[in-house]
Every structure is written in C-alpha cells, then in structure tokens.
Amino acid sequence: MGDEETLREMAIVGNLSNEQAITAYKTAVLARTLDMKIINAQRQGIIGFHVPSQGQEMIQIATAMLADKEDLIFAYYRDLALYLQRGVPLSLIFDQMLGNSNDFQKGRQMPDHFSFKEFNFSTVQSPVGAHLPLTVGAAYSMRYTKKNGIVITTFGDGATSTSDFHAALTMASVYNLNVLFICENNGWAISLPASKQTKAEIYKKGAAYGIPGKRVDGNDLIGSLSGLQEAFDYVRSGKGPYLVEAVTYRIGPHSTSDDPKKYRVDEITDGSEKDPIKRLENLLLKMGVVDSNFVMTTKAQAKESVDKEMEERMNIPPTDPLSIFDDVYEKPTWIQEEERRDLNVSD
Amino acid sequence: MSQINMVQSLNRSLDRLMAADERIIIMGEDVGRDGGVFRVTDNLLNKYGTERVIDTPLNELAIIGMASGMAMYGLKPIAEIQFQDYIFPAFDQIINNIAKVRYRTGGRFDVPLIIRTPYGGGVRGGLYHSQSGEAYFAHTAGLIVVTPSNPYDASGLLVSAYKSKDPVIFLEPKRLYRAAKSEVPDEQFEVEIGKAAKLKEGDDVSIITYGSMVPVVMSAVEKNHVNADVIDLRTILPMDITAILQTAKKTGRVVIVHEAPRTLGVGAEISALIAERAIDSLLAPIIRVTGYDIPFPYSHEEFYIPDEKRIMNAINKVLTY
Numbered sequence: 001m002g003d004e005e006t007l008r009e010m011a012i013v014g015n016l017s018n019e020q021a022i023t024a025y026k027t028a029v030l031a032r033t034l035d036m037k038i039i040n041a042q043r044q045g046i047i048g049f050h051v052p053s054q055g056q057e058m059i060q061i062a063t064a065m066l067a068d069k070e071d072l073i074f075a076y077y078r079d080l081a082l083y084l085q086r087g088v089p090l091s092l093i094f095d096q097m098l099g100n101s102n103d104f105q106k107g108r109q110m111p112d113h114f115s116f117k118e119f120n121f122s123t124v125q126s127p128v129g130a131h132l133p134l135t136v137g138a139a140y141s142m143r144y145t146k147k148n149g150i151v152i153t154t155f156g157d158g159a160t161s162t163s164d165f166h167a168a169l170t171m172a173s174v175y176n177l178n179v180l181f182i183c184e185n186n187g188w189a190i191s192l193p194a195s196k197q198t199k200a201e202i203y204k205k206g207a208a209y210g211i212p213g214k215r216v217d218g219n220d221l222i223g224s225l226s227g228l229q230e231a232f233d234y235v236r237s238g239k240g241p242y243l244v245e246a247v248t249y250r251i252g253p254h255s256t257s258d259d260p261k262k263y264r265v266d267e268i269t270d271g272s273e274k275d276p277i278k279r280l281e282n283l284l285l286k287m288g289v290v291d292s293n294f295v296m297t298t299k300a301q302a303k304e305s306v307d308k309e310m311e312e313r314m315n316i317p318p319t320d321p322l323s324i325f326d327d328v329y330e331k332p333t334w335i336q337e338e339e340r341r342d343l344n345v346s347d
Numbered sequence: 348m349s350q351i352n353m354v355q356s357l358n359r360s361l362d363r364l365m366a367a368d369e370r371i372i373i374m375g376e377d378v379g380r381d382g383g384v385f386r387v388t389d390n391l392l393n394k395y396g397t398e399r400v401i402d403t404p405l406n407e408l409a410i411i412g413m414a415s416g417m418a419m420y421g422l423k424p425i426a427e428i429q430f431q432d433y434i435f436p437a438f439d440q441i442i443n444n445i446a447k448v449r450y451r452t453g454g455r456f457d458v459p460l461i462i463r464t465p466y467g468g469g470v471r472g473g474l475y476h477s478q479s480g481e482a483y484f485a486h487t488a489g490l491i492v493v494t495p496s497n498p499y500d501a502s503g504l505l506v507s508a509y510k511s512k513d514p515v516i517f518l519e520p521k522r523l524y525r526a527a528k529s530e531v532p533d534e535q536f537e538v539e540i541g542k543a544a545k546l547k548e549g550d551d552v553s554i555i556t557y558g559s560m561v562p563v564v565m566s567a568v569e570k571n572h573v574n575a576d577v578i579d580l581r582t583i584l585p586m587d588i589t590a591i592l593q594t595a596k597k598t599g600r601v602v603i604v605h606e607a608p609r610t611l612g613v614g615a616e617i618s619a620l621i622a623e624r625a626i627d628s629l630l631a632p633i634i635r636v637t638g639y640d641i642p643f644p645y646s647h648e649e650f651y652i653p654d655e656k657r658i659m660n661a662i663n664k665v666l667t668y
Contacts, residue, residue: 072420103453105453105455106453108450109451115455115456117452117456122419123451123455126443127439127443130412130439130440131444132412133411133440134413134444136416137412137414137424138416138417138419140416140417140422141416141417141420144398144422145421145422164412164439168409168412170404171406174404327449327450327453328449328489329491330457330512333585334585
C-alpha cells in the first residue's frame with residue numbers, strides 16, 4: 001500500500017489520531033518483545049509452553065481499539081496484542097504464564113489460555129473453535145438481559161473447518177445475534193497451509209448462513225481498522241452477525257513445540273520490510289509522526305519493562321498443590337475430599 | 348398430591364420453575380411447538396413464548412454449546428437432547444468446556460446448566476434410540492449425573508439440578524416416562540443430589556440399581572419374596588458411597604443391576620468401591636447384571652435388557668455361594 005493510499009485510508013477511518021497510532025505502535029512492540037521474552041523463557045525451562053502471536057499484532061490491536069468496554073471478547077490462545085491493547089497489564093499475563101499463586105486461574109491452564117474477566121474477556125480453551133458456540137449463547141444472554149455491547153470472537157483459519165464454527169454461525173444467524181466473528185487467517189494451522197485447510201475463501205463461509213463477510217488486510221493497522229469498522233457498525237446496529245477474515249501471517253512456529261522449517265519457507269520474518277510492525281513503523285517515520293530516536297526508545301522501554309516484570313513475577317510462589325482439588329465443583333464432593341487427603345504433599 | 352407419570356411430573360416441575368425464574372430458557376429440537384417428542388415440554392411454549400422456549404436447528408453441538416454460553420453469562424438453560432444417542436456431537440463441549448470451565452478459570456466462571464435427555468431401551472428404538480451412556484459422563488469430574496426412576500424423584504431431582512451451580516446431566520429413562528404413576532406433591536420439593544434411596548429393607552442380599560432397572564428389580568424381589576436391601580442410586584456422579592457401603596456391610600452379598608453394558612460401566616465402579624472398602628464383609632462375589640457388550644439390538648431388545656429372570660439368577664447365585 002502506497003503512502004498516498006494509506007493517507008486516504010486514514011482519512012476514511014477519520015478517527016485515528018497520531019496519538020492512537022503511536023499507542024498502537026507501542027503495544028505492537030511490547031507484544032513482540034513479550035513474545036520473544038517468553039520464547040526464551042520457555043527454552044530456559046522457566047515457562048512451560050508458548051503460542052507466539054508474532055505477525056498478528058495489527059489485527060489484534062485494531063480489534064481492541066474498536067471494541068467498547070462492555071463488549072465481551074472470546075479470544076483464542078494467540079492474541080497477546082489484543083490483551084495488551086485492551087489494557088491487561090504485563091504482570092497478569094506473566095502470572096498466568098508462570099502459573100504462580102497470583103494467577104487468576106490458579107495455575108490450572110497452559111500459558112496463553114487466559115481468562116481476564118475484569119477486562120471483559122471470556123475464557124480460552126485448547127480445543128480449536130470450541131469457544132465459538134459459547135459466543136452465541138453469551139450474545140443471546142446479553143440480549144435477553146438487555147445488556148449493552150456486542151460479542152467479539154477471534155480464531156484461526158483452522159477453526160473455520162471445525163463443526164463448532166459452523167454450529168456457531170448457524171445459531172448466530174438464526175437468532176440474529178450480535179456476534180462479530182474475526183478469523184485471524186495467519187496462513188497456517190500448525191503445519192497445514194490455509195490452501196489445504198479450505199477450498200473456500202474464509203470470509204465467504206458465512207454466506208451459506210446469510211452472514212455477510214469481508215476480507216481485510218490484517219497486517220496493516222489502517223487496513224484492519226477501516227475494514228473492521230464496517231463490521232463493527234453492522235453488528236452494533238443489531239443487523240446480526242458478521243464474519244471478518246483478517247489476512248495475516250504467523251511469523252514463527254505454531255508453538256514452542258514445533259519447528260516450521262520442517263514444513264514451510266518463512267514468507268515474513270521478524271523485522272523485515274513485510275513485518276506488520278515494521279510497516280507501521282515505516283509509515284509513522286515517513287509521515288513524521290515519530291523519529292528514529294522514538295523507535296529506539298520504544299523498543300528499549302518495551303524490553304526493560306518486560307524484563308523487569310518477569311523477574312518480579314518469578315518471585316511469586318506457586319499455588320498450593322492441594323488446591324488442585326478445588327473448583328472442580330462449587331463444593332468438592334466426597335471423591336475430591338478423599339483424594340485431597342490421599343495426596344500427601346509433605347512426603 | 349397428584350397421581351401423575353414421569354412426563355407429567357417433569358412437565359409440571361419445569362412449568363413451576365419457569366414461572367418463578369425468568370432466567371430459565373428451554374431449548375432443543377422440537378421442544379416448543381411439538382412439546383418435545385416425548386411431550387416433556389408440552390405447552391411451555393404457549394405459556395412462556397419463543398424467547399424462553401427455543402425450537403433449535405438440528406445441531407446438538409450448537410444446542411449444548413450455545414446453552415453453555417448462556418449459562419456462563421447469567422441464564423439458566425435447560426437444554427434437551429432428543430435422545431441420548433444423539434448427544435455425541437456435543438461430547439467435546441460437555442467434556443472439554445462444560446465440565447472444565449469452573450476449574451480452568453479458577454472458579455471465576457461456572458456453567459450452571461441442565462442437559463435433559465431420554466436414555467435406555469424398551470421402546471423398540473434400535474441402535475440409536477436406546478443407548479445408556481451414563482458411564483461416559485460419570486467418568487468426567489466437573490459433571491453431575493442423575494437419573495430418576497419414578498415421577499417423584501424426577502420432579503425432586505429436577506429442582507435440585509436447577510439449584511445446582513454445577514452442570515447436571517439429567518438422564519431420563521424413557522421406558523419409565525409413562526410406565527407408572529405415583530403420588531407427587533403439588534408444591535415444589537427437592538431430592539438431594541448425591542443421596543441414594545433405600546427402596547426396601549432386607550438382610551440377605553443387597554441390590555444396587557438405578558433408572559429403568561428399578562421397577563424390574565422391585566418386581567423380581569417382591570414376586571420371589573427375596574429378603575433384599577434395594578438401593579436406587581438416583582445420582583450416578585457423585586454416587587452415594589455411604590449408602591453403598593452400608594448395604595454391602597449389612598448383607599455381605601451384592602448384586603448390581605443396570606441396563607448399560609457391563610464393561611467399565613457404573614457397576615464396575617460400585618464393585619471396586621465395595622471391594623476396596625468392605626471386602627471383609629463380603630460373603631459372596633459381587634455380581635453385575637447388565638446389558639450385554641454389544642450394540643443395542645433392534646429385534647431382540649427384550650433379551651438385551653436385564654429381566655427378572657436374569658436378576659433372580661444372580662440373586663440366587665450370591666445367596667447360595
């Protein structure tokens with residue numbers, strides 16, 4: 001996208017100030033820095049596992065920018081920048097990643113499976129797409145109880161092959177529910193390219209259910225914002241669900257447990273000209289919104305805060321092993337009580 | 348008090364609960380205009396409207412998934428799966444979401460829904476309208492699994508399921524829907540989850556059963572004047588360990604009867620619990636009388652479902668051991 005075109009797009013969006021663009025850039029850099037830090041921590045055995053979000057920052061940030069506080073978000077496990085842009089502090093992210101005693105979820109879930117209720121996020125599970133039918137129920141509940149806001153959900157390209165996706169679209173359309181489905185099509189479901197995932201164009205998959213769809217450039221902040229705006233407006237107006245396909249790219253592996261060299265040649269790498277963060281950075285530099293000094297400082301500050309935060313959170317002790325029997329039920333049954341007595345942690 | 352059958356009892360209980368609590372939403376295939384294929388939700392659509400009684404598209408995964416989203420966000424859905432045989436497309440939602448949401452969020456979310464579904468044979472339903480899948484669900488911590496054997500328990504357990512903050516799989520033995528009437532109070536009452544019922548006091552042998560087998564067991568022991576202690580579990584998860592051990596220790600001879608297949612069924616768990624905790628009291632091996640380990644047959648279903656003769660054979664075996 002050329003400068004002129006970009007400027008035109010920005011004019012169309014109209015509501016993106018320099019300040020917002022700078023904030024978005026800072027979030028993106030922070031998310032990328034955090035991702036790198038966690039990958040290293042995983043290699044050192046400090047954090048068990050990680051699903052990097054690198055390359056997908058722009059669509060995630062744009063989504064958070066357009067979402068209102070009362071909007072309920074069902075994110076998936078690859079959404080670090082979405083959480084950060086919505087205001088989730090690094091400390092809480094590290095608490096979950098480390099599974100320490102400050103973790104809201106009491107160390108019950110693998111890293112990246114967040115549940116930041118305070119920020120109006122729902123809960124993340126590993127089975128791909130399994131949150132999608134829940135979004136429809138949540139939207140039904142919000143309408144029934146006359147709550148403001150819409151439901152927004154994110155998922156990958158692989159999820160659009162699951163039964164859950166089609167079940168969710170079926171229900172969302174039949175009951176005309178305010179759900180904005182945002183597919184972060186990063187081109188890969190672990191080792192399977194999107195071309196083998198589906199013959200259809202993902203944004204058209206809603207057509208069979210009477211759900212409008214749109215493809216947006218998920219690697220570009222302006223493109224993501226302008227593309228999403230129409231979808232947000234549509235859903236907010238009560239016309240029903242909408243399906244966005246944000247075309248983006250997974251820089252790096254599916255998770256810390258696989259090596260993409262085995263199945264692909266990287267099309268975009270960290271810091272290259274096609275890197276979405278680099279694209280935003282170049283744009284901001286060219287437009288004179290920021291200078292190279294700002295870029296350097298932003299990166300240095302991100303590194304400093306990520307390093308400092310992780311060191312601090314590592315000092316928080318783990319949860320009590322006996323707590324593994326809590327929250328199975330509202331009150332433990334005799335079975336959990338008995339098994340708790342059986343687990344003698346002092347041995 | 349009214350003399351009513353299980354369908355009427357469930358219907359009345361649903362009606363009463365819905366009248367008192369606007370959060371209750373009934374949803375499922377044909378539950379509205381048709382009142383459910385077994386008529387359990389009859390007339391509720393007329394009374395409560397399409398927002399609260401939802402005729403859903405034909406997708407069990409969608410029904411259960413949507414219901415869990417509702418339950419997580421303030422509603423009290425009572426979802427019906429038309430036959431338990433059709434619940435499996437939603438199995439992932441039940442096992443991986445519903446049963447684990449409370450746990451995985453550190454108790455910050457819960458999924459207080461009820462999934463009602465008719466199960467078991469005896470209606471000439473063949474392979475896909477007859478299965479007893481309680482063991483699939485009872486193997487998963489986080490779920491509550493109940494099954495009434497009479498109109499009274501059906502109503503009382505439904506009220507307890509409604510009050511539960513945990514997800515409840517409510518298994519309705521379809522063969523008993525209209526098989527018998529019994530006295531059911533006109534006002535709301537509860538049958539406590541996790542508590543078995545002692546249907547008959549006896550000293551010679553203990554029979555532990557539940558659901559559709561309860562009337563068969565009762566008929567067998569009454570006709571044959573067996574001095575039996577009969578336990579109706581009512582709740583399968585968590586089952587009433589106190590009642591199970593009490594009766595096993597009392598008689599020392601235990602027969603377990605269920606319609607579901609034997610291998611790794613609920614009877615295996617009961618048997619293991621007794622063996623682990625009351626083996627010194629046992630005077631005979633524990634015997635299970637169950638459905639066979641075959642798919643549910645269409646044309647010979649009467650041979651599949653345990654009958655009085657098979658139950659009496661087992662009773663005589665442990666009595667004469």
